[in-house]
Amino acid sequence: MECKDVGILAMDMYFPPTCVQQEALEVHDGASKGKYTIGLGQDCMAFCSEVEDVISMSLTVVKSLLEKYHIDPKLIGRLEVGSETVIDKSKSIKTWLMQIFEESGNTDIEGVDSSNACYGGTAALLNCVNWVESRCWDGRYGLVVCTDSAVYAEGPARPTGGAAAIAMLIGPNAPISFESKYRASHMAHVYDFYKPDLASEYPVVDGKLSQTCYLMALDSCYRQYCAKYEKLVGEQFSISDADYCVFHSPYNKLVQKSFARLYFNDFMRNCSSVDNDAKEKLQPFANLTSEESYQSRDLEKGSQQLAKHLYDIKVQPSTLLPKQIGNMYTASLYAALASVIYNKHASLSGQRIVMFSYGSGLTSTMFSFKLNEGQHPFSLTNIASVLDVTAKLESRHVES
Amino acid sequence: MECKDVGILAMDMYFPPTCVQQEALEVHDGASKGKYTIGLGQDCMAFCSEVEDVISMSLTVVKSLLEKYHIDPKLIGRLEVGSETVIDKSKSIKTWLMQIFEESGNTDIEGVDSSNACYGGTAALLNCVNWVESRCWDGRYGLVVCTDSAVYAEGPARPTGGAAAIAMLIGPNAPISFESKYRASHMAHVYDFYKPDLASEYPVVDGKLSQTCYLMALDSCYRQYCAKYEKLVGEQFSISDADYCVFHSPYNKLVQKSFARLYFNDFMRNCSSVDNDAKEKLQPFANLTSEESYQSRDLEKGSQQLAKHLYDIKVQPSTLLPKQIGNMYTASLYAALASVIYNKHASLSGQRIVMFSYGSGLTSTMFSFKLNEGQHPFSLTNIASVLDVTAKLESRHVES
Numbered sequence: 001m002e003c004k005d006v007g008i009l010a011m012d013m014y015f016p017p018t019c020v021q022q023e024a025l026e027v028h029d030g031a032s033k034g035k036y037t038i039g040l041g042q043d044c045m046a047f048c049s050e051v052e053d054v055i056s057m058s059l060t061v062v063k064s065l066l067e068k069y070h071i072d073p074k075l076i077g078r079l080e081v082g083s084e085t086v087i088d089k090s091k092s093i094k095t096w097l098m099q100i101f102e103e104s105g106n107t108d109i110e111g112v113d114s115s116n117a118c119y120g121g122t123a124a125l126l127n128c129v130n131w132v133e134s135r136c137w138d139g140r141y142g143l144v145v146c147t148d149s150a151v152y153a154e155g156p157a158r159p160t161g162g163a164a165a166i167a168m169l170i171g172p173n174a175p176i177s178f179e180s181k182y183r184a185s186h187m188a189h190v191y192d193f194y195k196p197d198l199a200s201e202y203p204v205v206d207g208k209l210s211q212t213c214y215l216m217a218l219d220s221c222y223r224q225y226c227a228k229y230e231k232l233v234g235e236q237f238s239i240s241d242a243d244y245c246v247f248h249s250p251y252n253k254l255v256q257k258s259f260a261r262l263y264f265n266d267f268m269r270n271c272s273s274v275d276n277d278a279k280e281k282l283q284p285f286a287n288l289t290s291e292e293s294y295q296s297r298d299l300e301k302g303s304q305q306l307a308k309h310l311y312d313i314k315v316q317p318s319t320l321l322p323k324q325i326g327n328m329y330t331a332s333l334y335a336a337l338a339s340v341i342y343n344k345h346a347s348l349s350g351q352r353i354v355m356f357s358y359g360s361g362l363t364s365t366m367f368s369f370k371l372n373e374g375q376h377p378f379s380l381t382n383i384a385s386v387l388d389v390t391a392k393l394e395s396r397h398v399e400s
Numbered sequence: 401m402e403c404k405d406v407g408i409l410a411m412d413m414y415f416p417p418t419c420v421q422q423e424a425l426e427v428h429d430g431a432s433k434g435k436y437t438i439g440l441g442q443d444c445m446a447f448c449s450e451v452e453d454v455i456s457m458s459l460t461v462v463k464s465l466l467e468k469y470h471i472d473p474k475l476i477g478r479l480e481v482g483s484e485t486v487i488d489k490s491k492s493i494k495t496w497l498m499q500i501f502e503e504s505g506n507t508d509i510e511g512v513d514s515s516n517a518c519y520g521g522t523a524a525l526l527n528c529v530n531w532v533e534s535r536c537w538d539g540r541y542g543l544v545v546c547t548d549s550a551v552y553a554e555g556p557a558r559p560t561g562g563a564a565a566i567a568m569l570i571g572p573n574a575p576i577s578f579e580s581k582y583r584a585s586h587m588a589h590v591y592d593f594y595k596p597d598l599a600s601e602y603p604v605v606d607g608k609l610s611q612t613c614y615l616m617a618l619d620s621c622y623r624q625y626c627a628k629y630e631k632l633v634g635e636q637f638s639i640s641d642a643d644y645c646v647f648h649s650p651y652n653k654l655v656q657k658s659f660a661r662l663y664f665n666d667f668m669r670n671c672s673s674v675d676n677d678a679k680e681k682l683q684p685f686a687n688l689t690s691e692e693s694y695q696s697r698d699l700e701k702g703s704q705q706l707a708k709h710l711y712d713i714k715v716q717p718s719t720l721l722p723k724q725i726g727n728m729y730t731a732s733l734y735a736a737l738a739s740v741i742y743n744k745h746a747s748l749s750g751q752r753i754v755m756f757s758y759g760s761g762l763t764s765t766m767f768s769f770k771l772n773e774g775q776h777p778f779s780l781t782n783i784a785s786v787l788d789v790t791a792k793l794e795s796r797h798v799e800s
Binding site for chain 2: 006079084086087088089090091092094095096097098099101102107108109110111112113114115116117119120123126127129130131133134135136178180181183184185186187188189190191193194195196198199203220224359360361362363365
């Protein structure tokens with residue numbers, strides 16, 4: 001059976017039609033002006049109304065994907081869900097979605113729910129891709145659903161909420177295909193964010209620790225990703241080899257910091273992607289211990305400024321939906337990917353997108369996609385058209 | 401890279417050293433004599449003491465497996481956990497287990513937790529096997545952990561509790577290898593068992609519905625398993641082609657019913673494995689609708705009697721640990737597999753074990769293993785010796 005270029009054939013996305021502007025939230029919360037818009041880098045936050053939850057959002061997005069790409073439900077052989085929004089402690093979200101397939105008599109669909117904070121969707125995606133590449137693959141499509149509603153107790157984390165569901169169809173000959181060999185993970189036992197109060201929707205979150213963990217995991221994944229690439233390809237890898245860098249986005253400011261951190265990594269690894277002027281300016285930070293480097297505001301600010309011109313090209317196109325919707329937990333990274341596809345689909349063929357998935361607790365993976373236009377209905381153009389981001393954003397009801 | 405016969409290379413198991421005899425529980429609960437021992441078919445029920453939980457059990461079993469098979473922690477490339485015992489709504493059990501690997505500097509280990517009732521362990525196992533067979537496999541081992549503590553509110557379900565953790569090492573050239581092509585699943589949206597009260601450990605369970613769902617799922621998986629086998633092999637499949645049938649065991653009585661149900665399926669499909677005497681005796685049930693067939697006590701009793709001689713050979717060796725420990729949720733099916741390996745390791749080479757995994761809600765898969773003695777330390781003999789079941793059972797503290 002043909003099994004080349006396994007990856008994402010099609011995408012669709014649902015997010016609540018209700019949102020609040022971060023500017024209005026600043027006023028409501030009595031926060032200083034710019035705290036959420038500049039401090040966090042966020043524009044709006046979507047939220048579920050009383051008739052929506054992760055189940056309804058995922059039912060909607062799966063039905064919509066099947067319809068819009070004209071996929072017979074019988075052609076799905078695997079369905080996996082990534083989520084950290086617990087509606088039931090035993091029954092998986094996947095079983096709810098089986099309602100859509102039972103009508104067609106297709107009950108032979110492997111997969112359940114994968115869970116670890118914001119990372120579950122990536123686990124589900126990698127599982128689905130492995131299934132297509134494995135000996136048991138029977139030629140049918142995989143389907144991955146990332147669905148979450150992120151809500152926080154009153155306080156500094158509350159403006160980092162959000163909600164969405166994303167569905168992705170998986171198979172061979174994909175326009176968004178995996179470069180399997182360079183995948184690198186960093187997994188560790190940390191309490192940066194967790195949900196020990198089972199009766200509450202709210203997490204316990206240590207914002208500062210969580211941010212450091214995120215950057216440490218990013219460093220570790222990037223180091224290993226580069227090492228694996230270099231071993232196989234025989235050339236140095238640097239951010240100049242990535243056309244786009246897509247990060248899990250709890251809030252945009254951390255994405256800005258993350259890209260700057262990759263730039264600092266490239267400087268420390270003496271990559272030619274860092275120009276001489278930048279090398280000079282970063283030299284004073286070369287001897288920091290890694291712990292010191294996570295804490296240095298000067299390094300953070302300096303590297304962000306130096307990487308700004310590259311950020312605008314390689315990262316900014318991915319930030320549209322995360323800035324407009326907020327943290328979507330498992331859906332966040334794929335909403336950022338959807339933003340790139342939507343914004344840049346006409347020029348993506350032959351390009352590489354490097355992805356960084358992070359879930360507190362913690363689990364993280366860096367991996368990359370190679371893009372090609374593909375064949376209708378599984379083409380970048382059609383995915384961008386189905387996503388229809390501008391219309392969806394414009395039709396929202398904005399609470400003020 | 402060599403990638404033949406992917407499956408289970410090694411197993412280890414931990415269960416609490418404390419248990420209660422079902423006979424004593426009958427007296428304590430004021431239940432009629434034999435209600436739990438004959439009615440449920442159970443001997444003992446293990447339970448966690450106040451210093452044990454799913455995390456401690458899984459830490460213990462993973463450390464033990466690595467030590468007993470002399471596996472360098474650096475050689476693990478994937479670690480997945482199946483569980484429905486929620487300790488935290490966000491942080492996966494997998495992250496706790498990373499403590500074991502961080503010491504060796506190995507943080508590049510993919511995988512998170514898979515969850516749907518008792519089925520999560522099977523999802524984790526299939527994911528790990530697919531990973532080894534996929535293009536991204538880097539030659540390292542996978543590790544699957546099934547861990548649960550099953551506790552019920554006072555009432556008829558309470559004696560069906562139990563607790564255990566099982567670890568399985570995954571890789572090529574395995575003594576217990578997958579027959580990937582015949583895998584069949586049945587997935588549906590049902591409320592036979594769920595845990596909607598997030599603050600409680602206890603499930604909401606409809607015992608009668610759950611049993612019917614289990615048997616319906618079994619029928620559906622078996623039908624599809626046979627169809628896939630017959631399409632590929634060109635011969636009819638019947639239980640005579642399985643040397644052992646291993647079922648998820650919430651309580652032993654359901655396992656007895658399940659095997660009889662497969663026998664009835666073989667009768668309905670006119671298989672030669674059903675002798676003429678049995679065909680005559682089952683004829684009166686041939687025209688029942690499937691709904692009627694699930695409700696017929698006469699059919700249940702009759703088919704159990706007719707299948708009894710085969711049950712003793714093909715199923716009974718798998719029932720040791722589930723009868724002695726109780727329902728272990730995700731670990732239950734693999735404790736039954738461990739029982740077969742322990743009891744029959746010397747005669748398993750060349751044989752086929754058919755497995756049926758069920759998780760309420762519902763998710764289910766039937767699949768099969770081919771066995772060979774393997775090479776030390778990954779041999780059936782060594783697995784049986786590491787499992788050391790008799791000594792573990794004999795050293796238990798029995799509450800009476």
